[in-house]
Amino acid sequence: MDFTVSGNDIILRQPDFALSETLDCGQAFRWKKVSDDSDRCEVYEGYFLNSFLRISEGEEKGVFILHNTQEKDFLDKWYNYLDLSTDYGELKRRFSEDEMLARACSYAGGIRILRQDSWEALSSFIISQNNNIPRIKGIIGRLTEHYGGYPEVSQLAGETAESLAFLRSGFRAKYLTDAVERLLSGELDLASIARLPLQDALKELMKIRGVGPKVAMCTLLFGMHRTDAFPVDVWMKRVLERWYPNGLPDCVKGCEGIAQQYLFHYIRNEPV
DNA sequence: TTCCAGGCGTATC
DNA sequence: GATACGCATGGA
Numbered sequence: 001m002d003f004t005v006s007g008n009d010i011i012l013r014q015p016d017f018a019l020s021e022t023l024d025c026g027q028a029f030r031w032k033k034v035s036d037d038s039d040r041c042e043v044y045e046g047y048f049l050n051s052f053l054r055i056s057e058g059e060e061k062g063v064f065i066l067h068n069t070q071e072k073d074f075l076d077k078w079y080n081y082l083d084l085s086t087d088y089g090e091l092k093r094r095f096s097e098d099e100m101l102a103r104a105c106s107y108a109g110g111i112r113i114l115r116q117d118s119w120e121a122l123s124s125f126i127i128s129q130n131n132n133i134p135r136i137k138g139i140i141g142r143l144t145e146h147y148g149g150y151p152e153v154s155q156l157a158g159e160t161a162e163s164l165a166f167l168r169s170g171f172r173a174k175y176l177t178d179a180v181e182r183l184l185s186g187e188l189d190l191a192s193i194a195r196l197p198l199q200d201a202l203k204e205l206m207k208i209r210g211v212g213p214k215v216a217m218c219t220l221l222f223g224m225h226r227t228d229a230f231p232v233d234v235w236m237k238r239v240l241e242r243w244y245p246n247g248l249p250d251c252v253k254g255c256e257g258i259a260q261q262y263l264f265h266y267i268r269n270e271p272v
Numbered sequence: 273t274t275c276c277a278g279g280c281g282t283a284t285c
Numbered sequence: 286g287a288t289a290c291g292c293a294t295g296g297a
Contacts, residue, residue, distance in 0.1 A: 026278055125278075132277040135295060170293025175280085212280050233278040264278075275297085285288085 001084060003074065010066040010074045016088035017064065018110020019044050019057050025265050026133055027222050028114055029124055029140045030150070048081045049117050050149040083112050083225070095259055098249040104266035111261050114222065118190040119183070120150055121223025122205070125215045126175045139169045156180045175210025182208055194224040201226070221257035230256040239263045 002013040023031035023044050031046030035056070043056040054067040066078060079085070092109060096102035128136050144150050146166065157180065161173040169176070182188045193204045198220070205216035213232070220229035230248075232240070243263075252259040 128277090129279040130277060130292080131279090131294080132296075135277080138295090168294065171280095171291095172293080210280065214279055218278070231278070234276095235278065268278095277294100277296095279292105281291090283288105283290085285286105 001079070005071050006065075008068050008070075010069045010071065010078075012064040012066060012084075013062060014064065014082075014084065015062040016092070016109060017062065017082070017112055018108070019055065019064075021108045021110040021265065022082075022112045022114065025108075025111060025261065026268075027261065028116060029128075029133070029137045030144065047144075047150065048077055049120070051077055053078060081115050083115050086112070088112055091255060091258060092262075094251050094255075095262065097251040100243045100266075101249070101252070101259060101262060104262040107269075108262065108265045111265060113225065113227065113258055113261060115225050116222050117150075118194060118219065118223035119153055122179060122190065122208075122211075122215075122219040123176060125218040125222070126179060126208075126210055127169055127172050128218070129172065129210065129212075129215060131172075139167050142167050153180055153183045157184055172210060175208070178209040179211070190224075194220075194226070198226065198228055217257075221260075227255045227257045230260055233264075235264055235267055236260060239267050242267075 004011045019042050020033070023046060024033065028046070031044050033042070034045050034054075035041055035043040041056050041058050043054065045052070045054045047053070051073070053069065056065045056067065057063065058065070066074060069078065088111075092105040095105055124136070124140060127139050131139075147155055156176070159177055159180065161177060164173040164176065167173060183190065188204060188207065193201050196204065201220055201224075202213065202216045205211050205219055206213070211219075217229045217231035220226040221231060248256060248259070
């Protein structure tokens with residue numbers, strides 16, 4: 001782990017990381033780019049649960065500053081959140097046996113899978129269905145503003161689709177309240193679900209109204225770091241049809257979800 | 273105006 | 286099991 005403490009900041013050296021590719025690639029919805037294109041430095045601000053972070057990448061690629069971050073917070077929170085224990089360089093070499101994955105990995109080599117909170121991922125991806133990323137961010141922004149941070153499940157106890165109308169989340173509000181009820185009643189427990197075999201975990205999550213295969217897979221991948229979970233949305237359907245009509249290559253085995261993220265980003269921003 | 277968005281529930285066959 | 290359609294909202 002290559003980092004140094006510099007005053008109130010942490011300097012992190014990590015070549016397999018880029019802010020926009022990881023924080024703004026449709027896996028998390030609470031990061032905001034605060035620099036503009038004229039700045040020499042790219043700066044993002046966001047949260048893991050309710051811990052705030054300002055992180056910047058300077059002119060030297062692969063060198064990051066975690067502003068006002070103590071070493072303890074870095075090691076306890078951000079090291080884990082940014083998945084710094086995983087060697088993405090090694091993963092990309094593995095994936096690159098496959099031609100399209102080689103292109104996707106080289107197109108956006110700074111993608112990482114964040115280790116997000118399971119409830120935040122579940123609720124965020126319930127909101128994401130049949131929706132676009134700017135509007136997902138808007139709804140989650142109204143949610144966190146209203147509760148003064150991302151609400152715990154218990155903070156949403158007793159809410160109804162009507163009381164959540166301020167979110168303007170449309171038909172998804174009733175899905176959120178159904179998830180809250182099942183979690184608070186103890187019918188479902190996210191920490192237990194995280195440990196189940198993939199198919200069993202999917203089945204449990206899909207007991208929630210409004211949680212189908214896609215939302216369940218995203219919850220597993222982004223909220224429980226189940227790298228074998230493979231979410232298929234409209235974009236991944238195009239990937240599978242165009243490039244993998246005969247299925248995924250063996251080199252992604254066990255890390256289908258991570259491969260998925262490189263491919264998702266690549267096809268959405270596909271260079272002619 | 274119409275189409276679409278990190279889908280899913282329901283009806284119908 | 287497969288396929289068609291509606292769904293809230295808002296940007297393009």
